[in-house]
Amino acid sequence: MEVVLERIEESLDAALGKAGVKRERLAGLGIASPGAVDVVRGIVPNAPQLPGWQDVPLARLLEERFGLPTLLENDASAAALGEHRFGAGRGSRHMLYITVSTGVGGGIIIDGDLYRGKSGAAGEMGHVIIDMNGPACGCGARGCLESLASGTAIAKRGEELAESGDSPILARLRKEEGPVTAEMMERAATMGDAASREAFRQAGHYFGVALAGFVNVFDPEVIVIGGGVAKAGDLLLEQARVTMESLAMTQPLKGVRLAVSELGEFAGAMGMVARLREEAEG
């Protein structure tokens, strides 16, 4: 644990150095951490990537180390807040944020505030089940959105296409660059590869099924899409929109805006800036 705290201190100092800002000028620290977090007590219950981390009071440990007020938030929730306060969701009251990268995550803004649920685990949009007989998901269920439309799922389909000979372009790129990635398939699609294009369309369809469900449940004004795979833009989102519009109920669908993230990889950091500022203002 000490090692992780040292790393945090090192990267903080590196970032400050780069920005030309002294530590004394900091007003607080914000940590956006993966997985469910106990926001009120500032505790990370468990960190899958860090063995041995059980109920770590991360906020208090950092407060002691740096002498600064420290807030903790789930990473996707922090990104949702960032997009709501400073990005593509500005001015809305009800907003959903969905990030599509290696996995699929999300955050929920209701009446202008983050909705976290009873344990801090709300917003796991990637684990809504689309196909009960679908592929196994990392969470233990089958056919979750993440298992069908994440960057990992799309790349897995790409490997099949390269292997089977259905996509000569992907087969060539794989030979030159290594294992197929969603980003590689995006390039293949723009080079005219119909099989890659179809893989994105299929993932977009699953994504649209999930979006229709979210629209019916939350009746949001805007759904902000972020994460690396969102950069594929219309390759994924065009079909997602068509499917969403064909499946969602009329009333909640009316006026829903699908928007691409404006803050990109800085969404989470900006969300923590918003939280620190709002906390300080009371």
Ligand SMILES: [Zn+2]
């Ligand atoms: Zn799952």
